[in-house]
Amino acid sequence: MSLLPYNGLALDRASARRSDEAWLSSARRHPDARVLAFWRDGCLTRDGQPVTVSEEPHVFLGANGRAGVFAVDLSELDESTARTRTGADAVLDVRRLFPVVDAQEAATLAYARGMLHWHRNQRFCGACGGASVARQAGHQLECASCGRLLFPRIEPAVITLVTSPDGARCLLGRHRGAAPDAYSTLAGFVEIGESLEDAVRRELVEEVGVRVAAVRYQASQAWPFPAGLMLGFRAVAESEEVAVDQEELVAAHWFTREDLRALQATHRAAGTDRQDSIESHLLQTWLDEG
Numbered sequence: 001m002s003l004l005p006y007n008g009l010a011l012d013r014a015s016a017r018r019s020d021e022a023w024l025s026s027a028r029r030h031p032d033a034r035v036l037a038f039w040r041d042g043c044l045t046r047d048g049q050p051v052t053v054s055e056e057p058h059v060f061l062g063a064n065g066r067a068g069v070f071a072v073d074l075s076e077l078d079e080s081t082a083r084t085r086t087g088a089d090a091v092l093d094v095r096r097l098f099p100v101v102d103a104q105e106a107a108t109l110a111y112a113r114g115m116l117h118w119h120r121n122q123r124f125c126g127a128c129g130g131a132s133v134a135r136q137a138g139h140q141l142e143c144a145s146c147g148r149l150l151f152p153r154i155e156p157a158v159i160t161l162v163t164s165p166d167g168a169r170c171l172l173g174r175h176r177g178a179a180p181d182a183y184s185t186l187a188g189f190v191e192i193g194e195s196l197e198d199a200v201r202r203e204l205v206e207e208v209g210v211r212v213a214a215v216r217y218q219a220s221q222a223w224p225f226p227a228g229l230m231l232g233f234r235a236v237a238e239s240e241e242v243a244v245d246q247e248e249l250v251a252a253h254w255f256t257r258e259d260l261r262a263l264q265a266t267h268r269a270a271g272t273d274r275q276d277s278i279e280s281h282l283l284q285t286w287l288d289e290g
């Protein structure tokens with residue numbers, strides 16, 4: 001299986017070094033060290049490529065040999081000041097950079113975006129309201145008042161390709177407000193007290209009224225947009241009867257492989273396909289089986 005987008009970061013996260021100030025400082029001063037800069041979830045870029053800046057970083061991402069890779073959040077500046085100060089000409093979403101940077105750069109940028117988003121949204125302790133202070137090179141926050149430790153938050157979501165009992169068709173749904181031909185696999189967040197398989201079964205009953213026999217884990221994908229971890233499953237429906245929950249979906253249909261290839265061709269032609277998501281992988285795996 002080829003690597004899914006944003007997975008397989010090659011940087012050494014060097015978790016044992018995160019409290020070693022001397023080592024971090026040397027990694028920061030290395031001639032190949034990089035500090036990536038973000039502004040409100042967007043990456044500061046010049047000519048379509050991320051800029052490297054000299055600002056004091058907020059987070060250590062990892063090491064490339066002895067050179068450190070860091071990230072800084074400039075959201076407190078206004079956008080034009082952030083651009084001028086860093087020599088950037090744009091602020092681009094990481095998912096928009098995905099087609100033009102290599103796989104390692106995409107994984108690094110996604111990781112940086114997720115870490116900085118967490119910092120920006122965890123400025124205070126949820127227990128006492130005290131200010132949080134960075135520890136472990138930005139991988140922990142500690143409440144300055146009560147000492148509570150806060151860890152980067154990851155929100156798991158299940159995404160499932162459901163096939164018909166005979167395996168010849170797959171079930172895709174269209175969300176409320178989506179374009180007329182925007183059919184996608186079914187997905188939802190895992191709730192507290194659920195296993196991943198429980199979440200898959202619940203989501204399918206809630207959204208499309210489908211009970212499934214086997215549920216099989218297929219692959220996972222880092223999805224820090226802003227804090228997701230996507231867990232991809234394959235499930236086999238007990239029957240082809242569908243009862244769509246009109247709150248979330250407007251329709252759900254069974255697609256043959258031929259139908260799905262035609263739908264994908266339409267999306268490619270319109271430029272609306274999303275090649276960086278695990279959904280493409282789940283669909284392609286099923287297409288390749290037929």
Ligand SMILES: [Zn+2]
Pocket residue numbers: 125126127128129130143144145146147148
């Ligand atoms: Zn506190």
